[in-house]
Amino acid sequence: MAMGNRFDFLFAGAGILGSSAACALSMELERRGEKASIGVLDLDLEGEHSSTLKNAGGVRATWRNRANIELCKYSIDFYETISEIIQFRELGYYWMHGSASWKEINENHPLYVEYGLPVELHAPGDVQRIIPLVSNTEDIDGLSISRKAGLIDHYSLREYYRGSAKARGVKFIGGCFVNGVDARDGKARAVTAYDFGGLGKGPGGFSDAAKEILTKGAPDGDLPMIEFECGTFINTAGAWAPAVAKLYGFQDDEIKPRRRQMVVMDAPDADLSAYGMVIDTSDVYFHQEGTGILAGYSNMDEPVGYNFDFSFGGMSEESQFVKYIWEPLYRRMNGFEKVRLVRGWAGIYAETPDRSGYLGKVPGYDNIYECAAHTGRGLMISYGAGVALADIILDGKPRSELKHAADLSRERKAGALYEGLHL
Ligand SMILES: Cc1cc2nc3c(=O)[nH]c(=O)nc-3n(C[C@H](O)[C@H](O)[C@H](O)COP(=O)(O)OP(=O)(O)OC[C@H]3O[C@@H](n4cnc5c(N)ncnc54)[C@H](O)[C@@H]3O)c2cc1C
Known part of the structure; x- marks a missing residue:
């Protein structure tokens, strides 16, 4: 040795x-x-x-616990000072909430006010005015926009x-x-x-x-x-x-490794460049990435393990890409009629019991x-x-x-x- x-x-x-x-x-x-x-x-x-x-490059401070809020807010304050170096696009988090997450963000909101985090809460009727690409507001209980948030280059x-x-x-x-x-x-x-x-x-x-x-x-x-x-x-x-x-x-x-998958797709009719991260009620999260759209979905029943295999490939009706990503986006927004899956990958996510x-x-x-x-x-x-x-x-x-x-x-x-x- x-x-x-x-x-x-x-x-x-x-x-x-x-x-x-x-x-x-x-x-x-x-x-x-x-x-x-x-x-x-x-x-x-x-x-x-x-x-x-x-990872998806998303940055926000909208959590429930003070520890996570403080750490993210302190970090974002710093990222703002080196935004060009890390390509920090502070374009916000636009979250279309279903009932459970809408309740959660409303309960957390007083804490965001206390920490000086600009988080707006909008009624479902405002969604199409704010994101005109949205064609269908079914099952949206509300939209939150977190302004001190966006995307960075990891x-x-x-x-x-x-x-x-x-x-x-x-x-x-x-x-x-x-x-x-x-x-x-x-x-x-x-x-x-x-x-x-x-x-x-x-x-x-x-x-x-x-x-x-x-x-x-x-x-x-x-x-x-x-x-x-x-x-x-x-x-x-x-x-x-x-x-x-x-x-x-x-x-x-406590710490469990779990696979998480992401894709980049071409969607020439969808321009999301005015927004940072967008999240649908289906939990698909997505944002503009160059000329394409980067999107991810976390399969909650994914077994524990170090699995790097990408299984979201294919454009057939049975494909996981179609089921978990394309269909929810197509149902929610205009501009996702014509889509081409460009590439994708699997990464390991470290989970804990309380997240x-x-x-x-x-x-x-x-x-x-x-x-x-x-x-x-x-x-x-x-x-x-x-x-x-x-x-x-x-x-x-x-x-x-x-x-x-x-x-x-x-x-x-x-x-x-x-x-x-x-x-
Ligand atoms: C698909 C996906 C999307 C995500 N999206 C986001 C997001 O939008 N925003 C966000 O904030 N987070 C996101 N995350 C989570 C984020 O990527 C992780 O929390 C973060 O990268 C963890 O960093 P780390 O340094 O702890 O781990 P890692 O980046 O995994 O680094 C650990 C390092 O340890 C090394 N290592 C392991 N074992 C040994 C050993 N025995 N000896 C020496 N070296 C070893 C590995 O080689 C590795 O380089 C996402 C994660 C995934 C998978």
């Missing part, structure tokens, strides 16, 4: 949350005039199969965090699949990882190899290993966080922290989550603007943080 480096802070997982937290930690240490080494390990730094590169945001972290000396190390954590007496001391330095030279390249490992949880056969000593260990392995947790002896029965993520210190350990499984909001929450985690690591608690982020601790002192407006 090769003896590697020592890092004061070592992250497992360089997706949007690992990249953001490493960036925030390095900035906060710099601000305090403190020097520390920070490393971020990932199997695949490009992250082709990470949830970060599979790749640019991740690269922004990484660039800023690297400028402060953070090392991002690819080809490392963490497979052991030496944690005795509640303290992580060292981490071992398979070293995939040589991968990527085969016919399928790195992409296929990484997908296989992320599906099966381990490589086939023996590989060289590398060791890293660490002062503090941080689990930011996304939907793979439970497997990393197991390495330090923490049994995580809120975990952020904070791992119970039972002195120096192990986590930020993972923020379900459908890992991207939108990422700046605030990184800052809150850095505060918790350095000070034991988040700054006052993010004080409810402490509720996302694994122990959930505030009780379950169930989110109803979830896709």
